Amino acid sequence: MKSLILSTVAASILAAGAMAQTTEAGLRRENQQDRVAQGVKSGQLTAGETARLENREAAINHEVRADRSLNGGKLTGQEKRIVNGQQNRMSKQIYQDKHNAATAHYGNNRVGSRRENQQDRIANGIASGRMTAGQAARTEKGESATNQEVRTDRSLNGGRLTPGERTHVNGQQNRMSNKIYTAKHS
Numbered sequence: 693m694k695s696l697i698l699s700t701v702a703a704s705i706l707a708a709g710a711m712a713q714t715t716e717a718g719l720r721r722e723n724q725q726d727r728v729a730q731g732v733k734s735g736q737l738t739a740g741e742t743a744r745l746e747n748r749e750a751a752i753n754h755e756v757r758a759d760r761s762l763n764g765g766k767l768t769g770q771e772k773r774i775v776n777g778q779q780n781r782m783s784k785q786i787y788q789d790k791h792n793a794a795t796a797h798y799g800n801n802r803v804g805s806r807r808e809n810q811q812d813r814i815a816n817g818i819a820s821g822r823m824t825a826g827q828a829a830r831t832e833k834g835e836s837a838t839n840q841e842v843r844t845d846r847s848l849n850g851g852r853l854t855p856g857e858r859t860h861v862n863g864q865q866n867r868m869s870n871k872i873y874t875a876k877h878s
Contacts, residue, residue, distance in 0.1 A: 720779055722821070724749065727786050728828075729819035732811055736790040739811070739836035745786060746818075746829030752778050753825060806865050810835065810872060817876040827875040834871065838864045 728745055731737035737745070752775065759771045767775065814831055817823035823831070838861065845857045853861065 721749070721753065724779070724782060724786060725818050725821070725825070727783075727790070729815040731786070731790045732818065733815035735808075735811075739832045739839055741789040742814075743829050743832035743836055745782070745789065746825045746832060748782055748785070749825035750829055752782065806862075807835070807839065810865065810868060813869075813872050813876070817872065822876040824875075831868070831871055831875060834864075834868050838868065 728737065728742060728749075732742050755778075756767065756775055759767055759775075763771075814823065814828060814835070818828050841864075842853065842861055845853055845861075849857075
């Protein structure tokens with residue numbers, strides 16, 4: 693009888709420890725995703741910064757999944773320390789990127805307002821958990837490339853886009869909009 697009670701207590705402690713491990717890592721990851729989403733929505737994070745952060749987050753998530761699969765669903769103490777250190781560095785990078793001088797400025801034209809709308813959709817996808825870190829990184833990489841192209845075209849044309857360039861950018865934004873939709877609804 694005593695051994696049955698002891699084994700039940702031990703199993704309960706192990707289950708609680710496994711749940712706390714999952715919950716702690718999951719809550720921290722979710723908190724960081726919320727901070728990134730808020731930075732995207734407010735314009736504090738540029739598309740390039742967001743893509744880099746999301747790539748890092750995806751790499752940490754992949755590493756945790758791989759470590760857990762090798763250890764029967766759990767992380768060892770050393771692996772927890774490593775992941776915690778990676779998450780600390782990630783947290784500092786989010787702070788630095790949100791508080792540097794780089795901000796996402798979209799202007800007051802159609803191209804700018806559409807980019808801002810798409811950034812809001814990405815931010816909502818990140819915040820709701822409907823977009824993974826990897827999906828957000830790929831989407832932000834595309835947004836960053838489009839933003840750079842628009843900046844280059846405007847610098848070559850006295851601050852304006854030609855009608856042909858606007859048509860080209862609109863096509864890129866249509867494709868990006870479809871990618872955002874697919875990522876959020878897959």
